[in-house]
Amino acid sequence: MSLKRNFSAGLLSSLWAALLGLAVVPLYLKYLGIEAYGLIGFFATTQALLQLLDLGLSPTINREVARASSSGDMHEAQDLLHTLEIVFWVTAAVIVIGIVALSPAISGHWLQSKGLPQETVTHALMLMGLVVACRWPVGLYMGALMGMQKIALSSTISAAATTLSSIGAIVILAFVSQTIEAFFIWQASIGILYALFVRWVAWREMGPETDTSQFRMATLKKVWRFSAGMSGVAITGIILMQLDKVMLSRLLSLEDFGRYMLAVVTAGSLYILLTPLFNAIYPRMAALVSSGEIEKLADLYKTGTRLFLAVLFPIAIMMAVFSEDLLYLWTQDRELARSSALVVSLFLMGTSLNGVMHFPYALQLAYGETRLPLIINAILIIIMVPMTIYLAMSYGAAGGAGSWALLNCIYLLVGTWLTHRTLLKGAGTKWLLGDVLLPLFIAVMAGGAGALAQKYEFQPYIELGIGMVLIGISFTITVMISPRLRATMRNMRSKGIVGVNPI
Template structure:
């Protein structure tokens, strides 16, 4: 499967899933009530934290599947690894379901502070949450395998269909069957079960049949344990880095100020949607090329991926930074809210963009099986981040925390990445800085400032939207033309 098709499929899939996750929220709240919808928020949080229980198996399996496409495994060895991880995953899924069931009563009574939902309803909801999380835990094993095998078009088509059934089907169930949180989670569980079974069948059909029956192999697990353990550490530290500011600010700020910060973070965090599809498509390709020891193709793919990140994410970040007030006012229609949130959003968008620049270097490290660098850097980051927030917030408030986020990620770009280039892609560091990052983003920023300077005022919401859309297109095109490899690809596409 071509890299271009995988990137496009990932963008379409990610975009559609985002639409499905947001489109029906007002209806969920209408039929379930805000308290029951809060349980859905808890479900999302549980799913994120319980993903740590895969102990790095999911990314490890995806990497080994990519190595299989590059000749790093034969049919028997990859099947043995898959079967071994399947057995471990099924056991952990049972632990998740039973574990949440065993504490469901305590969670409903002591953790959740509800005024209208009965304890019995919340207890049943937590039990169903455990079943759904367990099923999605298993599902992730197979989606990771399909991504590693670079069949991401198929993966995204199926995922989009299931996301539609999950979102739209939930509304149908709530409107015509039962407007209860239990019915909602039962439907989610049914969709997760169907999805897991379908993806399992797909993986079984794609992989060539082994000469002998696949079996559990401790040796196969031992061979990937170091990479898996490293991924577990990286995931844990990444969760801490992404959540520690919210945990601390919820205690240090007033609820109103914390709400402004959360809203700003929600918008700035949306930038990740633009680069996740790129990383998902390029990582298996990197792994395949590393396995084949094709250094020239690896360098070309790396710079293409890095330039795509700068062009796509950088253009959006520049728009959020330069037009923050106009975008927020257009969206919310609330001048007071805009005045509070826009400055924080601009700074968070800058920090998130700097964090996104590390996406391709990070994927390259994983393709080489090198996880220790990210772990060490993130440990230092967590150690510095907590006291920095505690020191800054009493003086500067939420905006101070946003600037801490910028400084932290600037450190990644200016210091942390140098350690990678000392070991892999040794001669590519300054090419990355110049061609992949600086030239495209400087051109994008210049065009955005020019558009802002010439932007008319008092043109109404439709006019405002139209001008912002045209400005965004101009910024995106300018960044794409300024990125050397992207420009060549774009020229070939336009000229046919």
């Protein structure tokens, strides 16, 4: 399977999942209401947090299967998969038992529901635990498929499961029952079918289980050190990305938390760009570090940053400027759009700054520096907790989103300083001023023009059209004043976007 085809399949799957996720939100709001949507947001946060229990085992199976595939001897990989799937299915049982047991306490003392009866919230939480447990082993089998370079196959399965769970939920809500319990029953049904099917596919591709396949503690011991190293950064990263939602689910009413999660979903659309970006630049950086081509690495780092931010910043800022129009066209709810616009705008700004740091993070991992992201994440977590609590208690959901924006400003400054004390020494200030702040300044100027256009009170479609034009203008200006970007664009036109060198 070619690298180009695998990358394209992964990109298309991510794009489809993101677009489908955005498309179903207005229907969820229509059939369930903002409070029940807050429960769906709490479910997403819970599922992400429980990835802490993975302990790096999913990436470990990916690595070990890849190594076995290259040697042609799959026996050890089969033993490892059989051992780990026992661990994962037992963990799934513990998850569902734990969440069911805690559901009454969470509904009564943590979540603050005004319109939904506590009994309904409790039942939804119990079903939520079942959904999380059903989906839990999927990551293991997907890791095995990716280790065998079956990315197109795994992407197709993932896209199909996403489609069934999302479209099927809408059908259930529209024609069967407009309740949050019905929503989670459907999700649990698809979750168990998804896990069983991907298990069957993984074993089919790897080869059938043999009579000698059994749980082996020695197999776990072989991979434990690597798994623990991989899990350190992942654990702090998950805490950093999800802790605000956990705290706000307690500090805010369920209605306001629903607005906050609407902002999370909106800003999450930027990851359509961010995820494929990281998947492209990280292996390229790692290869340049391995070959000792530091000059080319520095050029990729600088030029790639400016080119990417020439696209990311204008999109994020225009979405923020026209957030109320965007939300109204999306949800068809004027009051919800008005009350959520500031929250969405602030969260978009924070996420765009977080996206900038994909480049230093990829550089850190390319050099094998896991200590740096651990230190940075720890610093940010310490800052996040009191800042989020104070701002949320003072300003509600907007305070929570403002905390996310401020945290990522700190991340940009502290992360750049710490990274370039060790890696590409001396490049940090020039990178920050020239390759980050220059595209940001141009995008902010374009955003100011968009804000002025709003004074004329055009129709929402016209205002979004103005925003798209300003995105193009901002990108063009950034490229025109950057000789390296002009050369990159010429390269792209001559070779096609896949062949471009910087990214």
